Structure formats: C-alpha cells, structure tokens
Amino acid sequence: MKGEGAKYTRSHIPEKILFKKQFDTKHDALSAEYAFKQLTRAQKIAHLAREGINLE
Structure with a gap:
C-alpha cells in the first residue's frame, strides 16, 4: 500500500x-x-536568524 495516498499528499x-x-x-x-x-519573507528570515536558525 506504500505510495498510494491521496493525490494531494x-x-x-x-x-x-x-x-x-x-x-x-x-x-x-x-x-x-x-x-x-x-x-515579509525578509523579516521571517531575520527572525529565524535571531533564533539561531541558519537557512543556508
């Protein structure tokens, strides 16, 4: 049954x-x-950077 989920999934x-x-x-x-x-995307990236999350 693996791989037989709903189309969206x-x-x-x-x-x-x-x-x-x-x-x-x-x-x-x-x-x-x-x-x-x-x-904004830039603000979200800055927020995550302040939390110590590096997206690169």
Missing part, C-alpha cells in the same frame, strides 16, 4: 520543521503563528 513533498516553540495557551500559539505569517 502524493504531490506535496513533506516540509522540514525549522523552529518549534511551546506556548502556555492555544490562543498564544495561534496569535504568534498569525503574527509570524504577516511578516
């Missing part, structure tokens, strides 16, 4: 998790995610 390669952070509440986590998604 088969066509989208898994992403790599670069950063993970734990929050006290779901609300805090969703707020942080929304704020991060509002940043």
Whole structure:
C-alpha cells in the first residue's frame, strides 16, 4: 500500500520543521503563528536568524 495516498499528499513533498516553540495557551500559539505569517519573507528570515536558525 506504500505510495498510494491521496493525490494531494502524493504531490506535496513533506516540509522540514525549522523552529518549534511551546506556548502556555492555544490562543498564544495561534496569535504568534498569525503574527509570524504577516511578516515579509525578509523579516521571517531575520527572525529565524535571531533564533539561531541558519537557512543556508
């Protein structure tokens, strides 16, 4: 059965998790995610660099 998943799953390669952070509440986590998604690509890269994540 390997390789027989849904069409969407088969066509989208898994992403790599670069950063993970734990929050006290779901609300805090969703707020942080929304704020991060509002940043430009350059701002996101700068944020990850401040957290010690090297994308290269």
